[in-house]
Amino acid sequence: MSAPSSDVLSWLEKLIAIDTTSRDTNLPLIELVADHARSLGLSPQVFPTPDGAKANLLITVPDAQGRTDGGIMLSGHSDVVPTDGQAWTSDPYTLTERDGLLYGRGVTDMKGFDAVAINALAALVAQPLSTPVHVGLTHDEEVGCVGAQPFVDAMKAAGVLPDIVFVGEPTSMRMIRAHKSINLVEATFHGVPAHSSLTSSGVNAIEYAASLVRYWREQADRWRADGPFDEAYPVAYTTGSVNLFSGGNGVNIVPRAPR
Numbered sequence: 001m002s003a004p005s006s007d008v009l010s011w012l013e014k015l016i017a018i019d020t021t022s023r024d025t026n027l028p029l030i031e032l033v034a035d036h037a038r039s040l041g042l043s044p045q046v047f048p049t050p051d052g053a054k055a056n057l058l059i060t061v062p063d064a065q066g067r068t069d070g071g072i073m074l075s076g077h078s079d080v081v082p083t084d085g086q087a088w089t090s091d092p093y094t095l096t097e098r099d100g101l102l103y104g105r106g107v108t109d110m111k112g113f114d115a116v117a118i119n120a121l122a123a124l125v126a127q128p129l130s131t132p133v134h135v136g137l138t139h140d141e142e143v144g145c146v147g148a149q150p151f152v153d154a155m156k157a158a159g160v161l162p163d164i165v166f167v168g169e170p171t172s173m174r175m176i177r178a179h180k181s182i183n184l185v186e187a188t189f190h191g192v193p194a195h196s197s198l199t200s201s202g203v204n205a206i207e208y209a210a211s212l213v214r215y216w217r218e219q220a221d222r223w224r225a226d227g228p229f230d231e232a233y234p235v236a237y238t239t240g241s242v243n244l245f246s247g248g249n250g251v252n253i254v255p256r257a258p259r
């Protein structure tokens, strides 16, 4: 792999110097990049959070026909994880080179990619493109991808739906084409309490909950047996399990509800 150009390093140095720990604002970084895009004659779109403390950024380089829909997106996040309690041997917000390696908070995850994408804008503007290219920067990825959904909504509202998105997360330089999603379901059962000598007067919440647990186990077994399958994953089918369970009111009481 060739060394990054001095222009990319210059961008990385600037991005690293702005502390964008997720708990703080990312606006100085967003404004810096938006100003750069404006200087290239582009029209960056800044989408602030409802409280105005942070923002997502969309930069579109239209194709030769002026088209902005579809195309390719280079997607990065602007925030970084905290350095609290970590033993750094150099200032985390000063890009530092030692033994051919670059050190700084977010160099790998993922201001390095951001710097490459931002630096590419000038070259993209300078030539007629056969398809639009977008650069996107989100806020609050490190605290649950909080910025991503409003970013997608804002892009939809702006009429920009890329055909392909490259997300520059660190993957040890391997191409990762997909990622399993997660769905969490919480169910609460409400029974009718009664003394355990009078079960016919009560409705047992735990027993009804157990039937849902059983159903869910069988559903997971069906996925394992019948798919759909994607052999690219270490576990090639959809998984499901019951991971938390609580309930009961007393050893001699038909349970009313979970604890």
Ligand SMILES: [Zn+2]
Residues within 6 Å of the ligand: 077, 109, 110, 141, 169, 170
């Ligand atoms: Zn990341």
